[in-house]
Amino acid sequence: MLEASALDFTWSSVAEIVTAVATGRMSALSIVEATFARIRGRDPLLNSFTALTEQRAVERAQALDAAQGRGEQLPPLAGVPFAVKNLFDVAGIPTLAGSKINRIAPPAAGDAALIGRLEAAGAILVGALNMGEYAYDFTGENPHDGPARNPHDLGRMTGGSSSGSGAAVGGGLVPLALASDTNGSIRVPSSLCGTFGLKPTYGRLSRAGTFPFAASLDHVGPMARSTRDLALAYDAMQGYDARDPVCVDRPAEPVTPALQRGIEGLRIAVAGGYFKCRTAESVYAVDRVAAALGVNRDIEIPHAERARSAAYIITATEAASLHLNRLRTRARDFDPVTRDRLIAAAMLPASIVVKAQKFRRWYRAEMLKLFTEVDAILAPATPCTAPMLGQQTFNVGDVELPVRANLGLYTQPISFVGVPVVAVPVPMTPLPIGVQIVAAPWREDVALRIAHALETNGVAAAMRPKEF
Amino acid sequence: MAGKSRARKAKTSRRTRRIKKPVGAERPKKTDALAYLTASGAQALALPIDPAWQAGVKLNLKLLFIHAALVDEFSLPDDIEPAPVFRA
Numbered sequence: 001m002l003e004a005s006a007l008d009f010t011w012s013s014v015a016e017i018v019t020a021v022a023t024g025r026m027s028a029l030s031i032v033e034a035t036f037a038r039i040r041g042r043d044p045l046l047n048s049f050t051a052l053t054e055q056r057a058v059e060r061a062q063a064l065d066a067a068q069g070r071g072e073q074l075p076p077l078a079g080v081p082f083a084v085k086n087l088f089d090v091a092g093i094p095t096l097a098g099s100k101i102n103r104i105a106p107p108a109a110g111d112a113a114l115i116g117r118l119e120a121a122g123a124i125l126v127g128a129l130n131m132g133e134y135a136y137d138f139t140g141e142n143p144h145d146g147p148a149r150n151p152h153d154l155g156r157m158t159g160g161s162s163s164g165s166g167a168a169v170g171g172g173l174v175p176l177a178l179a180s181d182t183n184g185s186i187r188v189p190s191s192l193c194g195t196f197g198l199k200p201t202y203g204r205l206s207r208a209g210t211f212p213f214a215a216s217l218d219h220v221g222p223m224a225r226s227t228r229d230l231a232l233a234y235d236a237m238q239g240y241d242a243r244d245p246v247c248v249d250r251p252a253e254p255v256t257p258a259l260q261r262g263i264e265g266l267r268i269a270v271a272g273g274y275f276k277c278r279t280a281e282s283v284y285a286v287d288r289v290a291a292a293l294g295v296n297r298d299i300e301i302p303h304a305e306r307a308r309s310a311a312y313i314i315t316a317t318e319a320a321s322l323h324l325n326r327l328r329t330r331a332r333d334f335d336p337v338t339r340d341r342l343i344a345a346a347m348l349p350a351s352i353v354v355k356a357q358k359f360r361r362w363y364r365a366e367m368l369k370l371f372t373e374v375d376a377i378l379a380p381a382t383p384c385t386a387p388m389l390g391q392q393t394f395n396v397g398d399v400e401l402p403v404r405a406n407l408g409l410y411t412q413p414i415s416f417v418g419v420p421v422v423a424v425p426v427p428m429t430p431l432p433i434g435v436q437i438v439a440a441p442w443r444e445d446v447a448l449r450i451a452h453a454l455e456t457n458g459v460a461a462a463m464r465p466k467e468f
Numbered sequence: 469m470a471g472k473s474r475a476r477k478a479k480t481s482r483r484t485r486r487i488k489k490p491v492g493a494e495r496p497k498k499t500d501a502l503a504y505l506t507a508s509g510a511q512a513l514a515l516p517i518d519p520a521w522q523a524g525v526k527l528n529l530k531l532l533f534i535h536a537a538l539v540d541e542f543s544l545p546d547d548i549e550p551a552p553v554f555r556a
Contacts, residue, residue, distance in 0.1 A: 216551070306542055309535035316532060327515055340524030343517060344532055347509035352536040357550035359539055364551065405531075 010038065010172035011464050014080050014229040017175065018122075021079030024068060028061035028079035028124065035081040035126055039173050042468060048148045048167035050086050051093050051128040057081070060124045077236055078122030082176040085162050086128040087135060088112040088220075089209040097211035098131040098161065100144045100333045101326055112209030113244070114178055114220060114237050121236035126174060129164025133335040135180060135213040136319055136342075137161040138188050138407035139387075143335045147389055150193060151465040152431050156386035159192035159407060161185040165223045166193035172468050176224050176233055180210060182217045183315055184381075184411025190223055190423040191381035191434025192407075194463045196451065197223045198230045201441045202418025203248040205234075206241035214318035215246075216357075217311065217415065225462035227452040230422065231256040234444065250442070258445040259452040263293065266446060271379040271438075272298035274305050275410055278397035281433050282380035285426040289378055289435045292459040293450065299374055307363050307413035310356035316345035317353045337404065364417040371440035376450055380410045381423045381434030414438055422447040424460035432463050502529050 009017065009031070020026040036054055043049050064078050084090065087097040089108035096102045115125055130148040132140060140163025141147040148163035150156040151171030158166040162179030166189030169177050179186045181199040190197030198221045205220050212218055222233040238252035270290050277283060290296075301307075320327075320342045323334075327346065331339055370377070383396050383406065393400045396409075414421055419441055423434040439447040454460035506525055510517045517525060 303542070306538050309538040312535045313532065313539060324513070324515075328513075331516065331518075331521075336521070336524065340521055341528045343510075343515060343521070343525045344506075344528035346513055346515060347505050347529055348532050348536065352540060354550055355544070356539050358544050358548050359542060360551040361549050362544055 009034070010468065011225070012175060013226050014077065014175050014224065014232050017080050018076065018078060021064070021068065022074050026079075028064040028068075029058065031079050032057045032061040032081060032124055032126070035174065039126070042171060042173060045154055046149050046151060046167040046171045046173070047146050048130055048164040048171065048173060049083065049127045050096060050130050050145055050164070051090070053090060053093075053125050053127050057124050057126050060119065064122060075120065075122035077118060077232065080123040080176060081126045081174050082118060082123050082178065083127045083129050083165070083168055083174045084112070084115060084125065084178040085131045085165050085180060087131060087180060087211040088115060088128070088178055090115065090125065090128055093128060095211050096128070097135065098133040098137070098142055098145070101330050102211070108209070110209065113206040113241050115209075117237045117239070118178075118233065123176070123236070129162075129168055129177060131163055132161030132185075133338050134211075134319070134323065135161040135182060135185055136338050137404070138184065139404055140166070140189065141389065149389070150386045151468060152194060152463065153386065154467070156388055156431070157192060157391070159189035159382065159386065162189050162223065165189060166195060169193070169195045169223050169225060170462065171465060176222060176229060179221060179223050180213070181219045181221060181415060182213045183311055183415055184408035186221050186223060187381045187411045187421060187423040187434060187436060188407050190425065191432070192386040194425040194427065194432030195223050195225060196227055196230050196425065196460075196462065197221065197423040198234055198444065198448070199415060199421045200234065200444055201420045203246045204250075204420075204442070204444070205237050206244040206247045208241050208243035208247075212322060214315040216318060217315060219415065219418070227422070227424075227448055227455050228256065228259060231259055231448050253442070253445065255445045255448050258449055261449055263450055263453045266376060266450065267374045268293055268295045268376045268378065268450065269297045269299035269374045270295055271377050272300045274301065274413070275379040277380045277383050277410065279384050279395075281385050281428060282383055284428065285433045285435050286378060286380055288426060288459055289424070289454060292454060292457055295378065299370060299377060301370065301377070301413065302366050303363060304413040306359065307416050308409070310359045310363070311412045311416040313348065313353060313356040314360070316341060317348055320345035360416060367417050367419065368440070375439065375443070375446050377438040379414065379436045379438060381436045382407055383409055385428070385431035385433050410436065420444045420447055422451045424451045424454055425462055426459065427461050427463045502526050502533070505529065
């Protein structure tokens with residue numbers, strides 16, 4: 001048996017690790033030990049982890065190795081190290097959700113539902129990851145834990161709010177991370193860090209045991225370095241969970257077997273109008289993806305700008321409601337940027353919020369109509385590649401926009417109606433950028449098949465950072 | 469005596485009608501609707517706002533109302549249901 005420390009499996013996929021452990025080529029324990037060694041060596045630069053679960057990971061690895069030694073069939077993700085955004089409950093650790101305030105919260109009594117499902121499939125939790133405060137962030141700049149740093153350029157943003165997830169996966173510390181996405185928090189860091197990310201259909205994966213942000217928009221999902229790895233993790237996590245009130249009681253629909261089906265017969269269009277970004281990098285990425293897929297038509301998502309505004313209002317007000325008492329008692333302990341947004345949102349009249357929810361119903365119907373014409377829509381994931389840490393504005397065409405609110409310009413109108421999206425990274429020099437593949441509700445398989453096809457023909461790939 | 473009492477009463481009444489200034493809040497100019505909304509909202513919700521935060525809060529409220537205008541101007545049928553718990 002090879003020791004993992006003897007191999008460089010920094011860039012190994014979930015599938016490669018599973019095979020190595022299942023065949024006895026590597027022990028789960030050696031993988032876990034090498035993972036922690038790598039985290040200790042590299043994370044001081046990336047600042048992606050906020051807690052490590054080493055003892056627990058070692059015990060789980062030993063149990064898997066013992067099972068392998070007894071000749072038992074191992075579960076499908078046996079030996080795969082993974083980490084979670086620190087809004088997922090991890091037994092024995094306070095659930096920070098990127099905040100200072102939650103540091104005095106009692107340790108979580110149990111694990112979040114999805115941690116339980118991944119561990120039941122043999123994956124091994126190695127720690128909790130940095131994130132933007134209370135997930136209200138697109139930059140990855142956390143004033144309490146410091147910014148997670150982009151693995152392709154340590155002076156740049158990871159994007160947020162799943163900043164540590166992007167840095168840890170994109171930086172080769174773990175092959176798989178769990179994250180959340182309310183307005184783009186999986187897709188934005190995937191784009192800036194060059195990883196694959198899946199935001200599933202709203203209600204597909206259980207959010208039980210996660211700290212909320214804006215409940216009617218909150219999703220959870222995986223980030224990885226390949227489409228197959230996203231699919232393997234997603235399949236292990238599907239299934240109804242009564243502990244999440246919005247989790248839909250719908251049978252699991254495994255997507256991994258569908259990846260090989262290719263894209264033959266799929267009708268794909270590029271999102272027009274609002275989504276026609278005028279930055280060179282996003283134009284390049286979307287054009288390259290469209291050309292590789294043979295896509296030559298545009299489709300207009302009606303009133304996308306208004307949808308973004310409605311998402312903005314619902315997010316702000318649901319979050320203000322969630323944090324109202326903390327704003328009364330601990331306002332000085334918030335990130336000032338978050339605090340000011342939340343206080344302002346607490347003042348917004350309810351009539352506007354209800355109108356935004358009514359518009360959402362209308363917009364959903366319009367989106368569903370589009371999916372009678374096409375099976376998938378392509379759109380930029382972010383307007384630009386990773387901005388510098390501390391950068392306040394960027395330009396889209398001739399317009400200068402604040403970075404913090406606008407990195408999610410193209411993700412917000414999509415997640416607003418809960419449709420599934422795969423963000424695929426398009427390698428560029430010096431920095432990658434992502435493209436969204438948007439599918440109809442419950443058709444994660446379509447988005448993943450397209451992502452897999454792009455990966456197979458080399459258009460989408462997780463770039464290995466030069467420094468790692 | 470009666471006139472003096474009426475004058476005192478009127479003075480008291482004027483005093484009680486005056487809106488109490490929220491803790492730490494700067495008195496906004498009468499024409500500044502967002503500052504008034506911030507101050508009165510803070511009072512109604514018992515949200516303490518440090519004077520140093522007011523500019524940031526006001527800026528965010530202004531941005532929210534820009535987004536709100538875009539939603540508000542859109543005509544929707546009376547019978548459309550809101551989507552507070554959305555199922556795709």
